[in-house]
Amino acid sequence: MADFTPEAITVSFLEKHSGRFGITWQTRSAGRPVLRYTENGDTLFEHASIVYGKAEKGAAYDAVRYKNYAETPDFKPGQQVLYQVGDESGVYSEAAILHVPEDSPNHTAFAVFTDTQDTNTVGGWWEKLLCDADKVFPQYGFIVHGGDIVETCVFPDHWSKMLSNTAAHTRSYPMAVATGNHDYWKGYLRGVDGPFYSHFHMALPPQDTDDGVYFSVERGNALILLLNSGDYNKTGGRLTDSQFEWAKRELRDSPRRWKIVIIHNPLFSPGKYGTMEWRAIPCLELRAQLSPLFSEHGADLVICGHDHMFARTYPIGADGHPQTDADTVKSDFLGRSAELFCGAAGPIHFEPACAGHQNRGIECEMTPEQRAPFREMRETGSGEVAWAAVETDENELKILFRTLDINSGKCVFESAFGIRKDG
Numbered sequence: 001m002a003d004f005t006p007e008a009i010t011v012s013f014l015e016k017h018s019g020r021f022g023i024t025w026q027t028r029s030a031g032r033p034v035l036r037y038t039e040n041g042d043t044l045f046e047h048a049s050i051v052y053g054k055a056e057k058g059a060a061y062d063a064v065r066y067k068n069y070a071e072t073p074d075f076k077p078g079q080q081v082l083y084q085v086g087d088e089s090g091v092y093s094e095a096a097i098l099h100v101p102e103d104s105p106n107h108t109a110f111a112v113f114t115d116t117q118d119t120n121t122v123g124g125w126w127e128k129l130l131c132d133a134d135k136v137f138p139q140y141g142f143i144v145h146g147g148d149i150v151e152t153c154v155f156p157d158h159w160s161k162m163l164s165n166t167a168a169h170t171r172s173y174p175m176a177v178a179t180g181n182h183d184y185w186k187g188y189l190r191g192v193d194g195p196f197y198s199h200f201h202m203a204l205p206p207q208d209t210d211d212g213v214y215f216s217v218e219r220g221n222a223l224i225l226l227l228n229s230g231d232y233n234k235t236g237g238r239l240t241d242s243q244f245e246w247a248k249r250e251l252r253d254s255p256r257r258w259k260i261v262i263i264h265n266p267l268f269s270p271g272k273y274g275t276m277e278w279r280a281i282p283c284l285e286l287r288a289q290l291s292p293l294f295s296e297h298g299a300d301l302v303i304c305g306h307d308h309m310f311a312r313t314y315p316i317g318a319d320g321h322p323q324t325d326a327d328t329v330k331s332d333f334l335g336r337s338a339e340l341f342c343g344a345a346g347p348i349h350f351e352p353a354c355a356g357h358q359n360r361g362i363e364c365e366m367t368p369e370q371r372a373p374f375r376e377m378r379e380t381g382s383g384e385v386a387w388a389a390v391e392t393d394e395n396e397l398k399i400l401f402r403t404l405d406i407n408s409g410k411c412v413f414e415s416a417f418g419i420r421k422d423g
């Protein structure tokens with residue numbers, strides 16, 4: 001019997017800069033997908049508008065799933081839209097409210113999570129962090145994810161549980177998600193191609209989506225560049241020429257005040273993927289390839305994932321070395337004193353630990369040279385989960401990183417830092 005029950009609903013920015021969104025969901029059967037939306041308050045959908053979507057064969061192992069997606073019209077910044085997804089036959093998801101983020105010329109605010117992959121609570125811990133973000137940083141407008149949303153991206157139930165346990169947030173806030181290694185390492189894929197893009201819908205620059213995707217979002221005064229370290233499958237570490245040239249054009253041509261890069265694999269990490277022999281090869285390759293690009297074309301912040309530790313660097317120059325003598329000033333951020341670098345020669349790199357249950361630490365003795373780029377680092381213990389607030393104004397980009405103990409709900413570590421630029 002046909003089953004059009006929507007699972008694993010995601011909301012993505014459809015285009016680089018618009019109020020249009022791509023809403024994606026999975027079904028067991030292919031029908032006629034429908035998005036219906038209305039004003040917040042019209043709970044019976046009596047005045048709803050309808051958008052027909054598309055259903056395509058999805059990417060799942062040992063199961064049949066269809067990727068359903070629909071594209072919204074151009075919603076206004078700050079608008080709240082009540083919506084459901086489903087099928088023309090009358091099967092719909094529960095209603096959710098989409099919060100369309102603000103788009104001020106002098107401001108951006110988003111919450112960052114990474115490596116939520118968690119086969120125990122499947123999003124239960126991530127949801128607690130999202131609730132913490134609501135309290136500490138209520139002005140965030142969207143979610144940025146550093147990759148590895150789920151442990152095994154070809155298992156449909158990992159996605160459906162992860163996204164239903166976080167539905168209060170993940171159906172309401174647009175997400176900009178980087179491709180993680182759990183979306184492209186062949187061992188996880190079990191012969192299935194393209195599982196990442198089965199779960200999101202964006203208007204992508206032309207590219208092969210088998211190993212993940214790259215794209216960009218502009219919101220407020222920030223360009224957010226989501227790079228795909230899945231090129232590892234083709235190159236052993238570096239970005240392919242086509243992705244590199246695209247990234248260069250994006251950074252060089254963007255008029256936005258702040259340029260923020262998200263890439264799953266770190267260019268700097270005190271964890272095993274930044275320090276241990278063959279495991280660190282992609283890190284060193286990406287560092288050599290991208291440090292000149294980031295420095296020359298004005299990247300301010302690089303956020304990675306993968307190593308499940310907290311680390312933040314000094315500004316990194318074009319030669320890949322830390323600018324340890326950069327001036328700093330103090331600035332208030334969410335009631336904390338943030339250390340901001342001034343006159344940075346390149347971006348700071350930030351690894352925001354993880355929002356799932358796979359915490360890690362330093363796994364081999366670091367040489368002084370390996371330690372030198374880091375202004376601060378911290379091993380994350382069992383039962384600790386983390387996220388970060390990122391906010392920009394005209395002259396300051398500020399970050400608050402928070403680690404919670406999941407059992408007590410108490411904050412056990414914070415770091416506030418960022419970049420200041422004048423002129």
Ligand SMILES: [Fe+2]
Binds near residue numbers: 117307
């Ligand atoms: Fe991970």
